[in-house]
Amino acid sequence: MKINMPPYVTFILDRLEKGGFQAYIVGGSIRDILLDKEPNDFDITTNAMPDYIEKIFEDKKTINVGREFGTIKVIVDDKEVEVTTFRKEGNYSDGRRPEWIEFVSDIEDDLARRDFTINAMAYNKKTGIVDPFNGKKDLENKIIRSVGNPIERFKEDYLRILRAVRFSTSLDFEIEDETFKAGKKYSSNISKVSVERITEEFFKIILSPKPSKGINYMKELDLLDIVLPEIVPAIGFNQQNPHHDKDVYNHILCVVDSAPPILKIRLAALFHDMGKPHTLSVDEKGIGHFYGHDKIGSEIAKKALKRMKAPGKLTEQVAILIREHMTHHAKFKEKGLKRLIRRVGIENIYDLFELQKADRKCSNKNASIEHILDMEKKVDNILEKKEVYEINQLNIDGEDLIEIGFKEGKIIGDILEYLLEKVMENPSINKREELEKLALKKYATKPYI
Structure with missing residues (x-):
């Protein structure tokens, strides 16, 4: 099988091979190519040691991003490629770097250290695909499976449990049974992983085509108590309201799935109703109400995103969207809409409408979004006429x-x-x-x- 690669990647592979070394593209780029997707980037692995990598590319810009771990970044045609020496590695005790690495000469030894079979393939023109763990077959069967013993792989780096969820969500694959069992058994250990790494994976889940799949997997793997404890009270929480046909948890999942894949909107969708379990009141007719849940939800989101070490601007935008998400119930006149634009900000007003539309669509099968579309048109008119709101x-x-x-x-x-x-x-x-x-x-x- 021949894989087409960009010229800058071929250049790096060819030069390493002319220098007498083996060189392969490896990991996610092969996975994506086999799935007919455009790779975001290319990683190369080689039996050349870091000093030799720098020497071979002495006429190009190189960056030492981790010589001790065998990684040199090579820049060709303004494209950056990480070139890493074949290696084995120890546990990620600090949640970021392996305790030890050992350079090896065999590509299969290098592939054996990787997380999942679909990421443990290598390729070059001379050898073709190197696939000792049947990753290609797992791709065809839409399976996420650990390389070798899943317990050993997860003990090396507990973040891999969340990465299994992320790949299953983004690719719409299922986690293989033994991999799932090992993940569930050791899921509590993800608390040992740095917050930044957890947040990076979690945000990728939130931006996937169907985030609810990942959140449900996190629930089944007992990860929610650690990664997103704020959502736990929503699970099975009956809204006791005729305008809602789902419990709070499943309503939230529906809204997240229905919102456009923009991080601030997806996060606002995720947190928008987390205030409901804390604000329920039931009237004399037995109907549930959630007065102030928008404000409570906004505060919950701010605390959670601070814990996740999310950027401050993102946190504030999410809080604004949640705080204002109930405004579609108001019958705004033009002046009221101008005040809304001012409160929310021009950079967030249309994101608010997207959140409101997703929220409304997930309330019940008869819910209409016409009034939100009408608000959107009126705001269009205000902005087109450059009317004053600030x-x-x-x-x-x-x-x-x-x-x-x-x-x-x-x-x-x-x-x-x-x-x-x-x-x-x-x-x-x-x-x-x-x-x-x-x-x-x-x-x-x-x-x-």
């Missing part, structure tokens, strides 16, 4: 107000807020002269002047 869009600023006699201080902000309200009601008055008149009419008394 203070900095006013044709007057604090310096102008001081110039006409107002004192510096809090009053300047109060006046600008007042003028913004007036302009949102009547866009035609956004002229400096008219705004000055309005400001003086309302505030031209002591102690403001």
Whole structure:
């Protein structure tokens, strides 16, 4: 079988081979090619030692990203490729790096250290595919199977349990039975892995075509208590509401699956109703209500994402979307929509609508999103007409107000807020002269002047 590779990859392989060494593309790139997918990147493995790798590519830029682990990054045609010496390795006791590595001369020894059979294949033009663990067959059968003994593989790096979930989710494969059993047995040990590595895998699950598959696998493997304990109270939680035909957990999964694969929207979908188990009240008719669950859910998300060491901006955007996700129930007039745009931010307003549509679709089979689509069109119109919804869009600023006699201080902000309200009601008055008149009419008394 011949695999087509980009010229920069072929160049690196050919030069290593001309230098008298073996060289193969390895791992995920082969998996993706066999699945008719475009690889995100290419990794190369070779029996050349790191010093020789640098010497062979002395006319190219190289980066020492882990010489002690055998890895040198080679840059060809502005493309970066990690070239790693064949190796065996010990446990990842610190959750990031193996305790020890041993350079080896046989490609099969190198493949034996890898996590799953579908990632333990190598290829070059001379040899073809090297597949000692039948990864190609597991690809065809849509199976995630550990290389060799799954207990040994997981003990080497407990993150592999979550990686099994990630690959099964992103590829829509099933985890092989012995691999699953070993993962369940040792799942509590994932707490020994660094938060950053867990979060990276978890976010990939959330961005997969059907995240619910991964979250359910995490539930079955007893990973949720460690990775996402906030969702546990939602499991089996009856909403006791005629407008919802699912428990909170399954509603959340539906919304995550239905939301577009944009991280902030998917995370907002994941956390949006986690406040419900903490806010249930039942009226005299036996109907459940969840007053304030949007605010509680927003706080839950912020704490969880802080624990996950997510970027601050992402955390704040997710919190905003959750806090505002119930606003589709409001019958906003144009001024109310402008306030909503201001609260949410122009960079989040359409993401909010996507979250609301997914939420609504997953409520019950008769739920309509027409009112959300109508809100979206009205916001389109507001933005197309460049109508004012922020203070900095006013044709007057604090310096102008001081110039006409107002004192510096809090009053300047109060006046600008007042003028913004007036302009949102009547866009035609956004002229400096008219705004000055309005400001003086309302505030031209002591102690403001």
